[in-house]
Amino acid sequence: MEKEKDKNRNEPSAENPYKLSDLKLTKVEKWAAGVPAVMAAFSDLFEEGVPVRGMKALFRMNQKNGFDCPSCAWPDPDDERSPLGEYCENGAKALAEEATTKKVTAAFFKKNAVCDLARLTDFQIGRMGRLTDPMYMPKNGTHYQPISWEEAFKKIAGHLNALETPDEAAFYTSGRTSNEASFVYQLFAKEFGTNNMPDCSNMCHETSGTALLPTIGIGKGTVTLEDFYDTDVIVIIGQNPGTNAPRMMSALEKGKQNGAKIIAINPLPEAGLMGFHNPQQISGIIGGGVKLADLYLPVKINGDMALLKAIALLLIDFEKKSPGEVLDQQFILDKTVGYDAFARQFDNYKLEDLAAASGIPQSAIYEAAQMMAFKKRIIFCWGMGLTQQPNGVAMIREIVNLLLLKGSIGKPGAGVCPVRGHSNVQGNRTMLINEKPTDEQLDLIRDFYGFEPPRKHGYDVVRVIKAMHEEKVKVFFSMGGNFLSATPDTTYTAEALRKLKLTVCVSTKLNRSHLVHGQEALILPTYSRSDIDMVNGVHQFVSTENSMGVVQSSKGVLEPVSRHLINETQIVCRMAMATLGSRSVVNWQRYAGSYDAVRDDIEKCIPGFDDYNNKVRRKGGFYLPNAARDGQFITKEFGDRAPFTLTTIPDNTLAPDEYMMATTRTHDQFNTTIYGLDDRYRGIKNERRVIFMNQKDIEEAGFVPGEKVDLFNYDNGIERIAPLFIIVAYAIPERNTVTYFPETNVLVAINNVVEGSNMPASKFVKIKIKKHNPEIYHLIKQL
Template sequence: MKTKKGNYPTTPEMLSDLKLKDIPEFATGFKAIKSTMEHISREAGIGRGLLGLNKMNQKGGFDCPGCAWPDPDGHRSNLGEYCENGAKALAEEATTLQATPEFFKNHRVSELLQWTDYELGKSGRITEPMILEPGDHNYKPISWNGAFKKIADELNALPSPDDAIFYTSGRTSNEAAFLHQLFVRQFGTNNLPDCSNMCHESSGSALSETIGIGKATIKLDDFSKTDLVIIMGQNPGTNHPRMLSALEETKRHGGKIIAINPLPEVGLLKFKHPQKLSDMLGKPKELTDIFLQVKINGDVALLKAILLFLINEAEKNHPDALDREFIQHYTENFDLFLSDLKLNSIRDLVTRSGVPYNRFLEASELILRSKKIIICWAMGLTQHKNAVDNVREAVNLLLLKGSIGIEGGGVCPVRGHSNVQGDRTMGIWEVAQKDFLDKLGVRFQFSPPYHNGYDVVRAIKAMERQKGKVFIGLGGNFISATPDTELTANALRNCKLTVQVSTKPNRSHLVHGDTAIILPCLGRSDKDLQNGIPQFVSVENSMGIVHSSQGNLQPVSKHLMSEPMIIARLAQETLGPNATFDWVQMASKYDLIRDAISEVIPGFEDYNRKVRQPAGFYLPNGPRERKFTTPSGKAQFTTNKPSDVTLKDGEFIMMTIRSHDQYNTTIYGLDDRYRGIHNERRVVLMNREDLQLAKIPEQSIVDLQSDFEGEKRVAKNFIALGYDIPRGCVATYFPEANVLVPINNVARKSNTPASKSVVVSIRKRTEGT
């Protein structure tokens, strides 16, 4: 596969040595503890690792660098308030391995590009700033002053501020995010794409429209007070393992759980709490009461069928099947919703969903009997063309039952990265919000830009047509996180300068512009001293709680710089005499940043006092109290369409998924223990009947191809595995399969790449192909 600048593939296509094992019967248990300690011991060492684990997610400690699942408001476990994958995230960050200048001297960029993402991540922490200049094959050291001057010169030489793109990862703290968006807007652009554009943007779009806030409306203890939890398009056993403890509380208090997913994930079915000896020595706890194995993107069809069932029951046998008082006083557009719904047939909708009719009836009757309902979801709902419809239909169900704004009921989009929600709250958003910009301009005495900037997809397209000439990534691994890998790679290679603020080597350092710079930053677990004084940052979790985070580990290099100070130094150098305040002074004491935030962003008044409370504080959340912050002040019923994807003979609908040894683009290992797949990531999971029909023997090598709008994309060298997945559906890991995700196949309204509904064909490889 030829790229613009090189003859090597952007994503390595070699296979490892696949080993298949039995799928375990339950999640966590002794194997999770064993895996935790192996990763900690290997990466950080037992002493350093335990020092970090003892402070992770504790009051006064640091926030897990993994997911955004909330911590308990009250007591936190002395044995450890973390999960297996949180420990892996810490091991990855707290590693004592170092990617020194000698490492970069010994390995050409072209060589490193052939390494897997797993191998790159195991290279260690980057110890000082590095630069790759035009014509060079190796990164070499550069001073911090030299790096900031080089970046500032390139930014100031641009014909327009809109020729620069500033990407943000969800691991960035509130303080860094606020400074980042302030710098970008003082520079003159709203080009602020971030990782939420690729995951929960659809949730934010749907929830803002229907209930007036793009966040969860529940608190953690609602799981112990609910009648029913419905989990959709989510695999908490791998992606948010601490959620399993909350689900156990649901069952302990008599609540029920319905899981809706194309794959029967182990973590949704049975669970052994690793901190309860009785669990560890006894039988695993049953979590899911009803499992509905829906086809990929069959969720709207299933939800519409359930809604129609409830309406029919309310009209015939159960008048209390819906909450008429809530509907009358708190909602709008019910009649339009109802007339659209009655155009459908339950039988037809259930068939389209792929769920057996008897299981549909069982679930519908349980929903009928339940009042307090929580609906949780993740990217299984948000990465489709009709993703916004998926989320809006889930809201319709809660509105019909009056299950929003009550104890034990509401929406719960489960965020991925640990502060992706906080980044948006701090103003990391390409859509300029006038009230926020007005306040920002007054407080910092400048005229902000009011035109919309680029989201991720639009940023890639801008760079591809040579409009985005400088790319700056504040954390993350852009090339491995984004769709359409080869197109995105060539877009980045069109830039004059690419800059990555990073902790470890990743593929985005190797797919670069004419000049590339790496700025190594402190991690979440690292001690942060400014002028010798310890600092802390703050983050916002999935349920709108803002709390402090203060690392306790000695940084692996004296040359690392905190993200707030990196942004401040770059802003001071770039803005020069146009700077309206002393950036470096503000970044030298994070209380000053929080004082500024408190003057600009609602809910953060008296920020420095409130964030020092041991458990932090909740942000305002109107829908939690049935105060819907829509233009009319009422929640909105909506009309939504099931998936319109049609498959021809020989085609499948593909979704990208994570392995258990992975968090987002960070690959901790090569094993997917809960699916029985070990030492290999280039696999495609297929229904065994589909394998037989296509005459593809199990474990044979296949190529995957997607055709979208006349463009062909190919991913080579995948191993076909028979798996319990609906007919016509396949699953692959990302980022390996991102090359197949078309840049133009995006969700309506949110513009999120449709990585969970890619139409592909599969062919067996033959000798010489």
């Protein structure tokens, strides 16, 4: 019996099941949103059986005095917000899954063994409904069983206090967690004695912060939403707004109406970069909508650096021909350092070589440079198409170089805009969720609370997976998220998780990380963003920070699906009280009883939060300080100047039988949450296991569109297999391919990381493609 349990726990399908649905190809769209988006937004509410309950919440989502969307971090307008609804299709889908009245109860777990649930797809698992009760998996168990909250906290405390050192524990955070919960969470970890706080930033925008902080003095963006409305040029690189931040298209539309030009840079011609039908305007419903991109540059995967250098080369050349008209010489003189060395490097570059490396014709690069040459207000936006490249830090610094040349940072209508993925991922980092806290941050914690926080840097996501594998980490606590499905090298990560003594997941819904777990496991159910959160008879609100540094309140409106849920702040506080007991110097009971109490102390420990409780109650919230937005570059090495950075062109040579693969998400998906099996804008229906390839590559390899193939990666001499994919011919640069995550995370090697930020380089994976082998399951079992 014991051997049978081990077999079930370790079969490959538990962490990466594979089976095909019924792929149908439809028209590839050239515009996003419109009536189809409206219909899709409402259809999920009907599918979940909550049209009235869901609509009640939708009209309060992203409204002043409403609740913050649990999906992306795109900001809400500072002024009036649409009475028809300040939400997008994906926000409505996220709300539908929160508002559902379907429940995953103790009876459900009694009926369903973990090994059986693990054979389901992520889509099937996510549609089960809301978690209702704390659950416990005993050692060598096959089913989760109910456990009281008191016993759950006692069990966590027992495991944590039995560790030889606090660094044998790690505390992960997803972007959904509020400012208040994040603050008490990191405070507990520090008082417990560790900085092992990996978080979702380590997988999405760690690269942005790593690149920006030494160059402009802040690891965040410098623009506001208003800047998009009144600018000259918007460059969108490595990002798909139509799916990842649909409300961004309204801002792009306003910018276009006011004369802005838009340059789109991406390997795939995404609908959300091409055109927009605004569903809140007559012209967007029955008219032709708005053409967004004035210029589309289909760059090769990781050809962005060559493209950026080519544009810089041309701008410098234009300046020589029109002195003082192209570059902002006064800005360069007053605000920067290192220009001469930066400019000299272009003596060694040729436009034709850079064009070849980028995959973009010289004429198109010239057109892009001309669009920027005599303009001063330029905004660069990017997403994970840049941050998940091995040289992502260098590429973002090259973007900063371009803006410094133009003086296009620290002024209205100009600057950098890393478009964050999750709704409070930026707030988490502001609240000190960081495995590398600074001495200044730790000093404030020490001085206010009176304990000495640990100074040694902790583990990020990649390092914590390795530490779990080496059994240096024995307890893993996950505040939200779906760690297994979000992380790289799926089989390796699953092996690491199974070595743990205890895994704890604070969750709203069932996900794969509950099914691939440690020797013991706990699931702690909590409120969603839209739920009413009552504490001591008071309807509480939380706060979040969006992509542009606005902190605002969020107050749920829906009756919770279960009376057994407790909020994340109370979960942390009760864990702290059970674990630390009388040795704690923090009044955890006070925090558990009121979010106002948490905010009162946040303002004492984190700069920029003066008068927090009053300012966050203002309609629309308040902006955090941003010196770079005001034109002040306070850098550690260069004082009040922003440095030009010298970067290099990567060698992206592929072997004759290799292809470059980038992972992406579908339009029916937000991060690891799968809402459906369609990718409407790319013409994919009812399937996720597809690989987009150039038609010429398909023919030269002897394949045909629709053929089944298996995908392989061999980094570090290890064979990784993602079986059973369908080839789809698509407009994509030659030798480049795109697949969906998490299905191909198994191919992203744990050591394939971004230099400087140590993020998984999921947009740069060398693969081989072979005809599907029906015996592939047996090959996987032998690995």
